[in-house]
Amino acid sequence: MKKALKIATIGGGSSYTPELIEGFINRYDALPISELWLVDVEEGREKLEIVGALAKRMVEKAGLPIEVHLTMDREAALKDADFVTTQFRVGRLEARMLDESIPLKYDVIGQETNGPGGLFKGLRTIPVILDICRDIERLCPDAWLVNFTNPAGMVTEAVLRYSNITKVVGLCNGPIGIQKGIAKELDVDMSRIYVEFAGLNHMVFAKNVYLDGKNVTPTVMEKMTKNADGISLKNIADIGWDPLFLNTLGMVPIGYLRYYYQTSTMLAEQKEAAAKEGTRAEVVKRVEAELFELYKDVDLAEKPKQLEQRGGAYYSEAACNLIHSIYNDTRDIQTVNTRNNGAIIGIDPDSAVEVNCVITSQGPIPLTTGPLPLAVNGLVQSIKTFERLAAEAAVTGDYNTALLAMTVNPLVPSDKVAHQILDELLEAHKQYLPQFNN
Amino acid sequence: MKKALKIATIGGGSSYTPELIEGFINRYDALPISELWLVDVEEGREKLEIVGALAKRMVEKAGLPIEVHLTMDREAALKDADFVTTQFRVGRLEARMLDESIPLKYDVIGQETNGPGGLFKGLRTIPVILDICRDIERLCPDAWLVNFTNPAGMVTEAVLRYSNITKVVGLCNGPIGIQKGIAKELDVDMSRIYVEFAGLNHMVFAKNVYLDGKNVTPTVMEKMTKNADGISLKNIADIGWDPLFLNTLGMVPIGYLRYYYQTSTMLAEQKEAAAKEGTRAEVVKRVEAELFELYKDVDLAEKPKQLEQRGGAYYSEAACNLIHSIYNDTRDIQTVNTRNNGAIIGIDPDSAVEVNCVITSQGPIPLTTGPLPLAVNGLVQSIKTFERLAAEAAVTGDYNTALLAMTVNPLVPSDKVAHQILDELLEAHKQYLPQFNN
Amino acid sequence: MKKALKIATIGGGSSYTPELIEGFINRYDALPISELWLVDVEEGREKLEIVGALAKRMVEKAGLPIEVHLTMDREAALKDADFVTTQFRVGRLEARMLDESIPLKYDVIGQETNGPGGLFKGLRTIPVILDICRDIERLCPDAWLVNFTNPAGMVTEAVLRYSNITKVVGLCNGPIGIQKGIAKELDVDMSRIYVEFAGLNHMVFAKNVYLDGKNVTPTVMEKMTKNADGISLKNIADIGWDPLFLNTLGMVPIGYLRYYYQTSTMLAEQKEAAAKEGTRAEVVKRVEAELFELYKDVDLAEKPKQLEQRGGAYYSEAACNLIHSIYNDTRDIQTVNTRNNGAIIGIDPDSAVEVNCVITSQGPIPLTTGPLPLAVNGLVQSIKTFERLAAEAAVTGDYNTALLAMTVNPLVPSDKVAHQILDELLEAHKQYLPQFNN
């Protein structure tokens, strides 16, 4: 008989937590969690208490013997945990707002996982993640680190290169969304299709789609160019694709690729939206405020429908499925961020990639997918370059490396602009970047 | 609803066929075969009729609506087939006897899938397989070719490089045997272990063993060095391993590796056995004669126990599992011969390797396993060199290429000996090697 | 004794020709050319006659027995040639003007070897080069093709992938210029330094600089950031580099990299210059008009000083040195465009790269330089992707491939803009793009 399961969720005060709780409750038979520790930092205490109380009500209503602990003591939470999930946000939505708005001043995409914003989210997050890794080594060396904190690819890269933790998986809800979207386009059940993903986090492509064993990619591309509604993401403006371009590309790109293939259009859209309704962070902030109002309702004991507006569709599905599959050695296929190890030929075997993996009790094993199609190889290599430089800068706090990362990012138009945005963001985020303040 | 299944088995008169029939009968619910065509050549007519009659009795006894056809007409058998399995032997056991005995005269290992014998089995088999491939293209282009004919690695390599067929899988019962042996050594159920295989056909290594997600390879190696009975193969002399060597190697090698790591000992053993009871072909011939006597019994309607002595344990399991998994898109993990595509870093992505794959309805997808351990990389590369040269020689009928293949084989001690064995085997097998007779 | 040398120069009417003539004259002792055929097309007849007459006067003045032939008959020129040099411009400066000005309308860099302009120069040039290759196969199969026509990297890639010619070298005067600039910065003789170049044509980096065997790259970078005058190119605005960026990069980039690392700044500069003095093509056109006036002077029998303003400094040096080294098997080191073959780890061995080579009588042999530094790997891979797609589009005339090439170019900000520029340039250049007009 398997031992009782302990899960520690860092950033437990997140508005997403009810998603996770619901997922755990639904899978309880196969995933008999005995302890769930929601951890947060002092400045997130209030949110933790609100969402934690809701979590307890949900568990109670489900009639399950899951102990829900709320704590500011990370060590207690990690002690002997089996899985550590991370969903924290260093600097909260205020920091995101800066990541999104400052680049816009320089006519550069402002986004929390791409471009200058993505770089700074990485610079703030990576030192914290590596600190958690050191705690894991000490307190729960056999635990799996399931990271949802963005930029998930850069964070996974940093853990693989700069920590001793090998049991790490980076998660994104994007691939599940694409898969569901494709199934919807084809009007078939998800179980009948197989989607071969290859790329990096937020830079992934559905390279091939099979229906009942037949390659139907051309059909999918044709449908996609007519109607891509099924596959858009809540947090990315759905401005459509040039149909000819999409057809020639021959693969379904994740929505984030709009930032690269439609840079000027997206920039214009961002500026307009910012003027109208504020940056995405501001929108999210309003949504979150409403959510927390709902969460406070002591009669609420289930995930409110409104949470689905938040943008994290399938978040719970991705995280709970992964944990379930590792725990039960289900050996099903999921798309996660992990060490490449040859899955994508042409990318360093030691780098993090986002590919299909068999999920076993010893972790994800990547499936081979061969070289990237020529047309996207250059861009993917550019972003991998960027991620590695960013991770290095986050660890060393070296100004020059950060400048290099910023300059080589394809969304940044010149070394001078890079210099300016870097300086402004370093100043703006200074309290969360101690490594740069020596 | 899925369409009715048609299977064509080339070399249907093999003594192994009852294994296959039993496997199909047991899996009928999930694998509703409507037609099974057993094909053979004129010189195998008698055996086909005997084993075919038994097959019909077995199906009848099971009360299943599977039509069993016996034919010498390959085209009729292939027409619209869903799966083509190949288990034929060009030149029958007489040819094998030559492959096993002629090298011995030169103090060289005589074996049907390794060394000079393996080369010649390849030279005889590959042109026939490529001919079948051309038929498949024409008659059943969507069919899967499931090859069991040895040398399975070399044959798969030849199909990948010299035919237009991409839906090909090479099968061997070895990995299943090792897995079962390891489970037995650990005294646990198969489902609790995961064995990471990497290498080539008949040159495969169990690189890592996991039990409930924990790497237990050192424990397995320790047990193996004490008692390797569980993992020996019927057709290879079980002369044990040097325990220190095995421990240092750190992986479970398939039994065939004895030919390479214990060459002189195996040679002595072969010579002694040949003197005492004849070559393995002669032993098998006697076993087969007895089997066919049994098969003739019109009251027999099941696989006789004695077949297990024949050496092909798990043959049915390997073939039926694969067909079942492709047909039903089960996405379970099996160890098969397929295009590398990066699974083993350092081996040509276009070459055939034997690795763990997820079996889907679009075929096997190799799981990454990284580079081969340094200690075995050289040997594996040598055999891949040999296989590629052998496949080239089989296709071109070029004497010099055959000489090169023979000379670079690690079991052949010199260019002069290579030259002599080559000439004697070319002469001995001349009727089955038309490509060399121009 | 070596046989007499025949050289065919395609695009012989170029204003650069006197450079070449001077180079040949100066090296006559080691490079005893007996026949020099200047070839051009009908629309370039006038220029050919002017510059050809000057060439004859120069040879005569030097008192050398070089026959100078002027012809519109390419076949006669190629027949039994030993070296074929190409320096033609399909569509002349008028086409360049369009390449430079149309993208500017869309706020995209307008340049003849980078971005949309570079793509179209490739689309016009590659079919002609491949036609010349077919002639070479037929008329002078042992000849070396020494290509100076831009975009030289894309053209070399196309010849390597789409012709049967293997004796091809792509040349650029950039690396010599950088080397001279570095020697000047260090205030030492060129012979004392060794500069390790790696990259692609117009995307090359001086990775390491050695002085008397010692790595002095940091010293060079320090000097460069203070004063990069020595290394600017005539045809690229010398807007300086961000010193911090350059230092962090740690390599001397060729001037063209300003388009990528200083995109917005360069764009602004281009627009200002275009408004003030027209595009670079227009400037060059005026310079050329003046040059041809000079060339007409029947008393002129040497290269006029004004030619140096034209932008092709060291052009003669690069071409003549290469021919001289092949002819005389000098085995000296030059930086040329050739098949990678492992020189840069991580780039397809079959692709064209710009690296240091030993020049032997059997051609250039690339020197290993290892992987590209991480920081530039992404960009270089992006441009290689672009070059390969561009070459494919040039050969196939496939609109979609051209669109893909345009869109993935890092200088193009969106698929929509790509679409628009593509259509406008296809229309503008239609007479030179028959492959797109089916």
Added chain:
Amino acid sequence: MKKALKIATIGGGSSYTPELIEGFINRYDALPISELWLVDVEEGREKLEIVGALAKRMVEKAGLPIEVHLTMDREAALKDADFVTTQFRVGRLEARMLDESIPLKYDVIGQETNGPGGLFKGLRTIPVILDICRDIERLCPDAWLVNFTNPAGMVTEAVLRYSNITKVVGLCNGPIGIQKGIAKELDVDMSRIYVEFAGLNHMVFAKNVYLDGKNVTPTVMEKMTKNADGISLKNIADIGWDPLFLNTLGMVPIGYLRYYYQTSTMLAEQKEAAAKEGTRAEVVKRVEAELFELYKDVDLAEKPKQLEQRGGAYYSEAACNLIHSIYNDTRDIQTVNTRNNGAIIGIDPDSAVEVNCVITSQGPIPLTTGPLPLAVNGLVQSIKTFERLAAEAAVTGDYNTALLAMTVNPLVPSDKVAHQILDELLEAHKQYLPQFNN
């Protein structure tokens, strides 16, 4: 003006030293050595004094201001040296005798750089070389280590992987010999041919031969199969090659490859020779005794002709040319052992290989040579595996790693024989293998 040169030669008492002295004397104008330190260990004092005295007489006769120092004090010799050459033999010819004779008892090739003997020469030598490397770091960090001590490939591999020294070159006289042999076969001057070498030390192939820029490899192979006298080595029995095999191989193999391609024949030859005249070590010992008798002659002031019988033809040429080329930055091409860095595709870029290099003042830069021909890839990978395991065993003193190295060597026929030879050689050499005696 360049500074005065100091050279330290470790193993200065070698009978080869007069070769080196002659080479230095002949090149004095270009290589103005001011100090030459011949170092040896106490047990070699007598030979050092004899050969040192001859060296002094040679220098004096040449009238050159080279100070020759004889010393047992390695530190004094290394202090501020510019080049350190190593030609020592741990355990002297007595140890070699054991390396050559013990394997023969087990019917295994006994040879000082291949098979078990090569392994043990490596195990004895590598710790001493690494000790010298540590001294170099401390006493002359800018010096070049020019290693002639065999097995030169394994030693170079060990220095690259287990020391901080990067300025190391491994030398062998074999490639020069092959080049001279080919020139002789073609009856042309050496300067007109270019031989492309690729492989490992004592496992190198002349892949392509060019004469005046034309590939003449087929012609060379044809001549070679008729008459290979020109290319045999003094220390390897010249038993010829199977002409068909050589032609099919299509490359000139270094003589040592006879051990691999003609194993049984060479073994028989070795046993016969050992019975007749003793092992090669014993022959050499007699030759050396005679040489030292000659060296003692106080009237002798030049290299005696008899030294040429010793087997090290071109030794002086290889070493002096290399030092001369580095010192003078001649940038000529020589074949040396160095870090691969992509020169041979498919071999670890960090491993030592034997390839053509341009020799510059910053050291050798390998020329790309692409992948090894398929036919030899397996064998070369096997020997690289062996070399790496051997180097690891030499450094760690781990018995199991040594056993693994021994077993995977292609000349060793089984794990049991490996075990036995290993134990006997470990015992026999125990005084020189302190790392195994803990």
